[in-house]
Amino acid sequence: MAPKIYTSQFPSVPVHDRSLFTHLFHSTPGTNNVGGYDGSLPAFVDAPTGTTITRVQLKQLALQLGAGLRAHPALNAKRGDTVLIYSANSLTWPVVLFGSVAAGLRCTLANSAYNERELAFQYTDSGARLVFTSEDGAAVVRATLKSLGLSEREADKRIIVMTNGLDWVGGPAAPIKLEVSKLVKVADLLKFGALKEEEKFDRQLANETTYLCYSSGTTGKPKGVETTHRNITSVLDMVKPAFPPLDLAVDRLIGVLPFYHIYGAIKLLHFPFTCGAPVVIMARFDPVQFCANLDRYKITVALVVPPILVVLARHPAVEQYDISSLGRICSGAAPLGAALSKQVIDRLTPKRKGQPPMIIIQGYGLTETSPTTHLVLDKDAQRKVGSAGILLPNLEARLVVDGDGDGNIDAAEGERGEIWVRGPSIMKGYLNNPTATKDSITPDGWFKTGDIAYRDSDGYYFIVDRRKELIKYKGFQVPPAELESVLLTHPDIADTAVIGVNSAREATELPRAYVVHARPDTVKTDAQKAAFAQSVKKWIEGKVARHKFLRGGVVLIDVIPKSAAGKILRRELRERAKEELAGRDPADDVVKSKL
Numbered sequence: 341m342a343p344k345i346y347t348s349q350f351p352s353v354p355v356h357d358r359s360l361f362t363h364l365f366h367s368t369p370g371t372n373n374v375g376g377y378d379g380s381l382p383a384f385v386d387a388p389t390g391t392t393i394t395r396v397q398l399k400q401l402a403l404q405l406g407a408g409l410r411a412h413p414a415l416n417a418k419r420g421d422t423v424l425i426y427s428a429n430s431l432t433w434p435v436v437l438f439g440s441v442a443a444g445l446r447c448t449l450a451n452s453a454y455n456e457r458e459l460a461f462q463y464t465d466s467g468a469r470l471v472f473t474s475e476d477g478a479a480v481v482r483a484t485l486k487s488l489g490l491s492e493r494e495a496d497k498r499i500i501v502m503t504n505g506l507d508w509v510g511g512p513a514a515p516i517k518l519e520v521s522k523l524v525k526v527a528d529l530l531k532f533g534a535l536k537e538e539e540k541f542d543r544q545l546a547n548e549t550t551y552l553c554y555s556s557g558t559t560g561k562p563k564g565v566e567t568t569h570r571n572i573t574s575v576l577d578m579v580k581p582a583f584p585p586l587d588l589a590v591d592r593l594i595g596v597l598p599f600y601h602i603y604g605a606i607k608l609l610h611f612p613f614t615c616g617a618p619v620v621i622m623a624r625f626d627p628v629q630f631c632a633n634l635d636r637y638k639i640t641v642a643l644v645v646p647p648i649l650v651v652l653a654r655h656p657a658v659e660q661y662d663i664s665s666l667g668r669i670c671s672g673a674a675p676l677g678a679a680l681s682k683q684v685i686d687r688l689t690p691k692r693k694g695q696p697p698m699i700i701i702q703g704y705g706l707t708e709t710s711p712t713t714h715l716v717l718d719k720d721a722q723r724k725v726g727s728a729g730i731l732l733p734n735l736e737a738r739l740v741v742d743g744d745g746d747g748n749i750d751a752a753e754g755e756r757g758e759i760w761v762r763g764p765s766i767m768k769g770y771l772n773n774p775t776a777t778k779d780s781i782t783p784d785g786w787f788k789t790g791d792i793a794y795r796d797s798d799g800y801y802f803i804v805d806r807r808k809e810l811i812k813y814k815g816f817q818v819p820p821a822e823l824e825s826v827l828l829t830h831p832d833i834a835d836t837a838v839i840g841v842n843s844a845r846e847a848t849e850l851p852r853a854y855v856v857h858a859r860p861d862t863v864k865t866d867a868q869k870a871a872f873a874q875s876v877k878k879w880i881e882g883k884v885a886r887h888k889f890l891r892g893g894v895v896l897i898d899v900i901p902k903s904a905a906g907k908i909l910r911r912e913l914r915e916r917a918k919e920e921l922a923g924r925d926p927a928d929d930v931v932k933s934k935l
Contacts (some may be wrong), residue, residue: 341740344750349799350581350733353766354557355572357546361441363573364613365399374399377616381588384595385620386431387534387676391511395613398434400534401509408529411663415470415524415571419444419539422552425483426450426459427474428623428687429929431509432502432526434609436472441550443540447598448552448564453885456483464488465772466564468521470501475734480522481656506750517925546570547679549768554603555707555817558861563818564771567602571710574764576614578732582715582741584668586617586641594639595619595628603673605813607643614629629655635661641884642666645673647849647928649700653683664693668718672703673815675803678725681848700928708780708787710765711776713737714801727800730794738786739795756794756804760786761807786873809910811840814848816887820910826883827853830876837900837908839921841892841917843927850926852892854913856900869896892917892926 342880348881357364364375372379379396386392394399409417417423423440425447441446448457448466452474463471463484478501485495501523508527515555516525516640541548546569554562593612597604608690622636624627625648633639635813642648649671666688671681681700688698696885699721705711714729731737739757749758760905766787769777780788790810793803811818827836840849855876863869873894881889901909 341748343607343748344834346731346737346739346795346799348731348733348735352734353577353581353717356577356735356825357422357543357570358573359441359538359541359546360490360569361402361438361919362540362549362604363569364438365402365538367399367444371490372396375613375616377588381423383613384431384434384620385618385637386506386511386638387620387622387629389506389511391431392618393431393434393504393509397509398438401530402438402442403534403538403806404530404532405526406443406535406538407589408532409440409443409445409470410535411532412524412529413501415529416461416476417445417470419861420446421469422446423470423472424450424466424468424473426452426454427472427502427678429453429595429604430474430623431506431511431621433621435509436502436526437599437605437609442535443543446549446552448554449602450554451600451885451915452598453887454480454489455883455885456480458885459484460487461654462554462562462564462604465562470498470500472502472526474502475504475517475520478517479846488921494525499523500529503527505517512533514682526663541569541714545769549711549771551602551605552771553600553605553652553707553818561822563773563776565602565707566768566771567707568768571765571767572606572610574734575710575712575732576900578734578763578765579611579712579715580614582717582730583611583615583734583860584614586612586716588616591640593615593617593619593641593643594630594633594637595621595625596623596625596777597643597645597673597815601673601815603643603645603705606711607672608669627651627655628660629794631655631657631661631663634663634666638665641661641668641670643672646671646676647681647814648674650845650847653680653687658687662691663688664691667692667696667698669698669699670702670703672705674848676700676726677844679837681725681780682931702726702728703924704801706789708767709789710767711767713761713763716800718798720798724798724899725798726802729801730799735761735765737761737795739793739802740890749793754794754796756792758791759793759801759803760784760789761789772891775875809839811838811849811851811885813840813850813873814832814846815889818849818850818851818888823853823884824886827855827876829883830879832858832872833876835900836888837910837913839910839913839917840894841914841921841926843901843925845925846927850892851888852917852926853890853894854897854900854916855894856898857896860898863896872896895920 374395507513704714739751
């Protein structure tokens with residue numbers, strides 16, 4: 341039987357086989373036009389200082405940085421080399437990212453909360469040689485390179501510092517930390533002239549990898565997702581028909597999602613630039629500063645994750661600032677419930693002062709799909725609350741019942757199946773991992789998302805479950821197997837299993853560990869068990885990034901339920917957790933942390 345293939349309601353858009361840099365920054369000779377818009381328009385704004393980079397400045401700075409990467413005697417970067425970016429959001433990010441792309445380099449984006457062990461894996465696996473890092477991150481980078489056997493002298497030749505000061509772009513200066521004062525700085529790379537033009541990736545070369553974001557699978561080892569020039573240029577143009585046009589005289593976006601995550605990287609550093617709208621950059625999410633910046637810069641559009649919506653629904657800062665300009669919120673990276681969406685609309689719409697009501701829409705995608713595949717249309721925001729959206733142009737989708745088999749059985753109309761997607765935005769594959777690539781992309785190009793959904797009669801998709809065991813904490817991926825491997829290094833833990841438990845209050849999943857004590861006779865009383873559980877929670881905080889903390893709790897158990905083949909029976913643990921947490925939220929006894 342032929343597969344049941346769904347197509348987009350939108351007509352296909354042209355697909356360009358060219359460099360991502362060319363796609364973003366193409367100019368008409370003899371004009372001040374950059375990427376189809378006046379080059380004098382602001383592109384990015386530093387929220388704390390108001391320092392602004394215009395479109396034409398960004399293009400010039402990127403070409404200068406590209407020239408510096410090649411010409412600096414300590415770096416000597418060449419086309420095809422990989423650079424790692426390890427920093428919180430900053431005004432320097434777009435210059436570093438696009439400058440590296442202009443020079444023909446691959447960029448791997450690392451979580452700025454990673455510790456030495458986590459960073460070492462990504463640095464090694466990606467094949468990176470140079471590292472861009474913030475002043476705060478330099479110590480971790482140095483420790484990482486030292487752990488990989490590099491001498492201090494050799495390590496320092498691979499580090500480029502994204503300094504706190506913005507004097508190199510006309511902003512305020514800031515003292516440079518003594519420990520990084522002798523390292524190469526971004527400003528140093530701007531002194532070697534500029535590339536006459538960017539490296540070209542025309543025709544088949546557009547299928548070369550440009551970004552390597554890391555996606556964690558249930559195997560525990562993060563996988564490098566090879567995203568090509570063609571993937572990104574395609575997804576940028578595919579989103580436009582489904583995203584409402586931006587008014588250049590009014591619209592401004594807030595850039596608070598982390599740029600190292602593909603959601604923030606593409607939807608804040610790339611997409612608004614293709615629409616001509618500026619992005620106001622925050623280093624990280626803080627409720628008060630977030631609301632203050634909405635007020636100060638009259639932000640009209642915010643791209644967020646559900647936990648930020650929790651803040652907008654409840655935090656007192658919402659009452660302390662004039663955020664009436666905010667009219668549209670786009671949520672992604674994790675499911676958004678209808679109840680939370682309504683709470684935010686009910687609270688913020690009255691603040692609109694006679695303007696149109698607040699609109700909250702949701703999108704869907706994965707790192708492997710570059711990322712967006714579905715988006716809810718503005719006109720259906722209320723009618724389709726809870727939906728992941730309709731399929732974007734140029735994409736095809738299937739809902740497959742036998743996802744573990746050959747994909748021969750498709751779900752009937754209105755029934756559930758695993759979403760398979762095919763189109764120009766699907767990744768090239770997993771770096772150095774042909775087995776994982778083969779397992780996730782079929783010979784005829786279908787990517788298996790692992791998410792279970794149904795499609796209604798209007799073409800809207802609703803995610804109801806996922807086959808993967810991955811825990812999603814505030815949009816970040818937390819692989820249970822990785823946490824389990826770390827926990828098993830604890831001298832008093834004999835066995836363990838990690839699951840995600842839902843927190844309605846925090847609008848996210850929280851990692852929860854079940855552990856078997858190596859010497860159970862030493863933890864007999866409830867007090868001893870509670871003390872040990874608390875010590876394990878504290879212990880792992882020194883081993884993993886913040887988003888992997890065991891916020892869902894640690895529970896002592898006699899034995900981990902497993903199948904005859906030794907596979908952890910997580911379903912049993914999830915049922916057990918429901919009973920243990922009956923009537924209370926797992927976040928009730930967890931200290932709140934910032935995104």
